Amino acid sequence: MAIESKITDVEKIAVIGSGNWGTAIARIIGVNVVQLKGFDREVKMWVFEETVGGKNLTELINEKHENVKYLPGFKIPENVKAVPDLLETIKDATILVFVIPHQFLHDVCDQLKGKVHIKAKAITLIKGFDTSDTGIRPMSEVIHEVLKVPVCTLSGANIANEIAAEKFSETTIGYRNRQEGELFKRLFETKYYRVGIVDDVVGVELCGALKNVVAIGAGIIDGLKMGDNTKAAIIRIGLLEMKKFIKMFYKGIKDETFFESCGIADVITSCYGGRNRKVAEAHVLTGKSFDQLEKELLNGQKLQGTLTAKELNMVLKRKGLEREFPLFTTIYKISFEGVAPQKIVEDII
Numbered sequence: 269m270a271i272e273s274k275i276t277d278v279e280k281i282a283v284i285g286s287g288n289w290g291t292a293i294a295r296i297i298g299v300n301v302v303q304l305k306g307f308d309r310e311v312k313m314w315v316f317e318e319t320v321g322g323k324n325l326t327e328l329i330n331e332k333h334e335n336v337k338y339l340p341g342f343k344i345p346e347n348v349k350a351v352p353d354l355l356e357t358i359k360d361a362t363i364l365v366f367v368i369p370h371q372f373l374h375d376v377c378d379q380l381k382g383k384v385h386i387k388a389k390a391i392t393l394i395k396g397f398d399t400s401d402t403g404i405r406p407m408s409e410v411i412h413e414v415l416k417v418p419v420c421t422l423s424g425a426n427i428a429n430e431i432a433a434e435k436f437s438e439t440t441i442g443y444r445n446r447q448e449g450e451l452f453k454r455l456f457e458t459k460y461y462r463v464g465i466v467d468d469v470v471g472v473e474l475c476g477a478l479k480n481v482v483a484i485g486a487g488i489i490d491g492l493k494m495g496d497n498t499k500a501a502i503i504r505i506g507l508l509e510m511k512k513f514i515k516m517f518y519k520g521i522k523d524e525t526f527f528e529s530c531g532i533a534d535v536i537t538s539c540y541g542g543r544n545r546k547v548a549e550a551h552v553l554t555g556k557s558f559d560q561l562e563k564e565l566l567n568g569q570k571l572q573g574t575l576t577a578k579e580l581n582m583v584l585k586r587k588g589l590e591r592e593f594p595l596f597t598t599i600y601k602i603s604f605e606g607v608a609p610q611k612i613v614e615d616i617i
C-alpha cells in the first residue's frame with residue numbers, strides 16, 4: 269500500500285455502520301469533533317434501514333438521539349446524523365470509519381467503489397476477515413483493494429456498552445503512515461478511552477478477528493461449568509494459536525502487538541463479557557444452534573466468532589494445518605459438526 273498523506277485541513281467523518289459498536293463509536297466521534305480543531309462538526313452515520321415499532325430506525329435515531337435498537341439508554345450527540353443512504357453518508361467524507369459485521373463488507377465496498385472522496389482515508393473497526401485461495405484477507409486489505417484508500421485499523425478490549433457508559437478502557441490503532449495513526453488517535457481518544465498506536469495494521473486487526481473464536485471456546489467452558497482455571501488455560505492456548513496463525517500467514521507482525529489492548533486484553537474481555545462467549549455458553553446449555561441463539565439472544569446484533577471459526581477452519585483444512593491448531597479446530601467442530609463440547613479439553617491435552 270502506498271504510504272502517502274491524505275490528511276486535509278478539515279476532515280469530514282462518515283461512520284459506516286450503526287450497530288452496538290458503531291453507535292458507541294459515533295457517540296465518541298460526535299463529541300470529539302466539536303472539541304477538536306480540524307474536523308467538520310457534522311458526522312454522518314449510515315444505518316442499514318429497518319423498522320422498529322413501525323417506524324424507520326433512522327428517523328427514530330434522529331428524533332430521539334438514541335439508537336433504541338442497538339444501543340438503548342445512551343444519548344447520541346445531535347451533530348451525529350443517521351442516514352439510510354450509503355452514498356449520501358460518504359459524500360464529501362475524507363474519513364471513512366468502517367464498523368459493520370464483517371460478512372457485509374464486500375457488499376458495502378462494492379457500492380462505494382469509485383465513489384469515495386479523492387482525499388479519503390479509512391479506518392476499520394471490524395473484527396473478522398475474508399478468505400482467499402491462498403489463505404486469509406484482512407478487512408483492511410479488502411477496503412484498500414476496492415476503494416484504493418489508505419487503511420488503518422482499530423481494535424481492543426472494547427465491549428461497546430461499557431465504553432458507552434464511559435468506563436475506562438483502552439484500544440489499539442494499527443497504522444502504516446504514522447501521521448494517519450496520530451490523526452485517528454486524536455479523533456477517537458477521550459479521557460476514559462485511551463488509544464495506543466502501533467505500526468502493525470494487520471497484527472492489530474487479526475487479533476480482533478481471532479479472539480472471537482477463542483471467546484467461543486471460553487463460552488463452551490462456561491457452559492460446561494469447568495471453572496476459571498480451565499478458562500485461563502483456554503485463554504492462554506487461544507492466544508498462542510492466534511499468534512502462531514497470524515505469524516504463519518503474515519511477515520513483520522510484532523510480538524508486542526499481542527500485549528496491546530488488541531491482543532491479550534481483548535481476549536480476556538471477550539472471554540468474560542462478550543456476545544460470542546454468551547451464545548456459546550447457551551449453545552452448551554440448550555443444545556440449540558448458534559444461528560437460532562443469535563436470533564433469540566442478540567436482538568439483531570451479529571456474532572462474528574462462529575463465521576470466523578468456519579472461515580478459519582476452511583483455511584486450516586485446505587492447508588493441512590488442523591492438527592497444528594487443535595483449539596481452533598475443536599471449537600469449529602463443536603460449533604458446526606455436532607462434536608461433544610467436552611472434547612474442547614480432550615483435544616488440547
Ligand SMILES: NC(=O)c1ccc[n+]([C@@H]2O[C@H](COP(=O)([O-])OP(=O)(O)OC[C@H]3O[C@@H](n4cnc5c(N)ncnc54)[C@H](O)[C@@H]3O)[C@@H](O)[C@H]2O)c1
Pocket residue numbers: 285286287288289290291315316317338367368369370372393394395396426427428429568569570571572
Ligand atoms: N459490539 C461490540 O461490543 C463490539 C466491540 C468491538 C468491535 N466490534 C465489531 O464491530 C463490528 C460491528 O459490530 P456492531 O456491534 O456495531 O454491530 P451489531 O452486531 O450490534 O449489529 C449488527 C449490525 O448489522 C447491520 N446489518 C444487518 N444486516 C445488514 C446488511 N445486510 N448489510 C449491512 N449491515 C447490516 C444491522 O443494521 C446492525 O447495525 C463487528 O465486526 C464487531 O465484531 C463490536
Ligand SMILES: O=P(O)(O)OC[C@H](O)CO
Pocket residue numbers: 395424425426427428480483534537538541542543544545571572
Ligand atoms: O461481544 P463480542 O463477543 O462480539 O465482543 C465484543 C468486543 O469485540 C470485545 O472487545
